[in-house]
Amino acid sequence: MIYRAPPADALLAEPIDAFTAVYHRPSGQTHLLVEPAPEILDALGRDGLTLAKLRAALAERYDLTEADDLAERLEELVAAGLVSAA
Amino acid sequence: MKVRVGPASFRVGSAWSQPLAQLRALYADYPPGDSVPDFTVRLEPTRPWRRWVRPSVAIAGDYMLPEAAPLPLAHALLAAEMAMNLQVALGWRRHLLLHAAAVEKDGRALVMTGESGAGKSTLAAMLMRRGWRLLGDEFALVDLHNGSLHPFPRPISLKNDSIAALAGEGRWGPELVGTPKGTIRHLVPDALALAGMNRQAMPAMLLFPRYGFAPATRAVPASEAFVRLTAASTNYANLGEPGFRALTRLVREVPTVAVDYPDGASALAMVDEIWG
Amino acid sequence: MTDARLLAAALRNPASTTALDGEGWTALLTMARAEQLAGTLAWRLAGLPLPAEVQDWLADAQAGAVQARRTALWEAEMARRVLAPLGTPLIMLKGTAYAAAGLMAGQGRQIGDLDLLVSRDQLAAVERALLGGGWEWVKPDAYDDHYYRTWMHELPPLIHRERDRMIDVHHTILPPTARPSPDAAALVASAEPLGNGLSILSHADMVVHAAAHLLADGDLAGGLRNLWDVHCLLTEFGGEGVDERAVCHGLLPQVMRAGRQAHALFGTEVPESWRKWDSLDRLIQRRVLARDGWGRAVRPATRAAFYVRSHWLRMPPGLLARHLWIKWRRGRA
Structure with missing residues (x-):
């Protein structure tokens, strides 16, 4: 399964203290994202990654602990329509 | 009757004359509405015979909520105010x-x-x-x-104790007793x-x-x-x-x-x- | 008494509006909103020199249509993502299909629920996938459920719990109880993929469906909008092949009638053989135009006649009595 983020011009992100407000142009919906969601979108990019590769990519840049249930966060982004899985 | 409030203009029609007379009095100091208003509001009987028998005012217009409860004719002014708010709430995009x-x-x-x-x-x-x-x-x-x-x-919609607290100067609408939200009075x-x-x-x-x-x-x-x-x-x-x-x-x-x-x-x- | 002829004329010939005064414009715009044709009117009148207040009103309607289109296309995409693993064709119907295919009928169109057509043998799998993907039943009511599954051409409506949008999944375009029985397999077999994992009906089937939706499937509420769809589809595709498809679905009389109704109100080009009016046509036109300049539905007797007729068309008489009785009893409870 490859997970992909929308193209950069599909999102309008405004960091507001506790979260990042993201306007998603194709849907017209606003999403309120907290760590590590914006980081996940950034790492996935348009070409997409598998879950294992995403974990590796994030581990290079951030301190990931077992408690960060990456698969669950990813499924939330899929359900919100911000990440497509195929 | 037509009226303009800030950037929005309204046309209000009614199956009864009393609410229109009340609205004209309440909005006497407002500018008249445009020749092509932004919104239409209708006060109409819930059933044809309810124009005369226990008159019951349905809130209708360009934008409607199916669950909006009708009001008795005595509260028709409130119905008009609610209907105008509803048009703006659902229809205004500017x-x-x-x-x-x-x-x-x-x-x-x-x-x-x-x-x-x-x-x-x-x-x-x-x-x-x-x-x-x-x-x-x-x-x-x-x-x-x-x-x-x-x-x-x-017009400012004041309820219950607030009405007495602000009593005095200004143009007031009629006192509407026994509405779903208690007593209501509009202050211009x-x-x-x-x-x-x-x-x-x-x-x-x-x-x-x-x-x-x-x-x-x-x-x-x-x-x-x-x-x-x-x-x-x-x-x-x-x-x-x-x-x-x-x-x-x-x-x-x-x-x-x-x-x-x-x-x-x-x-x-x-x-x-x-x-x- | 004014009726929606004013609106039909403005859609047919936008330049006809130059003669309108303030009162005429107010009536036109109000009936356009009431008939769900505000965005369509805005599209038709774009570029004309119009009074400033009218321009503002039309700009709002146009922006509303853009938003409706975005939401509808996104809902289709979200359904596609959830249903893609089934590997079955997902055929969009009506407004979403017109918008996705960039058709004239989709220009400025208000779009409501997402209507999807799938082949009947996929219905259970589609239902399971949607329920697993965030959709839930709109009304958890055993009677309605039974009614839909047994007698209608669709699953009971589902709503997405986050996005609050409804989806209707059909396996054909008319209820099995309705007298014409369209060839559902042929609809699916001729559907045209758009290349994004979603399909639309073939052009001829689209015309047949629009006609069926207008005449065989309802009480003509929203009839003017549906008739405008018929006009746009026939204007864009022509009538080529429509007769044969209509015959294949048992809907030739409906297609001919929809065509001549569109011809009468919008000047749609239709074959000469479709144009002869029968005793019902005048009444249908009266019903379709039953809207006044205050946005009120007028001609209650005509509307009531079509309401009862619509149920006769959709259901065998015994079933109709049972259905109306249960609805009636529940309405009183």
């Missing part, structure tokens, strides 16, 4: 709409939003009496391009508010008032304000990107304070103190 009261002093606007019962209409009317310019007691209209507030000074905004209904003001402070609590103030983070204002907006989701831009700009640029107050007098004192 501003970001916040369910909020707003007043202005020295070119700076104070926006007060909160649940029904938070006391925003009463507070707005009290501040108007103290010389503030009333921008509106029901909706704050945020400009999508420059973030300013457009006045929308509809003063001459300053009506004369300035096309003059915008920049928002300087957002207030989340709560009535019936021990006095307390708390700075509200922009993120919390954002969440509460999306819930307090009737057209945020419909506006798409311009709405998002207007709202993020508002919460970033305008400080927000939550205010708990036990009564009107303390609320006024607290506003004075916060406003500085």
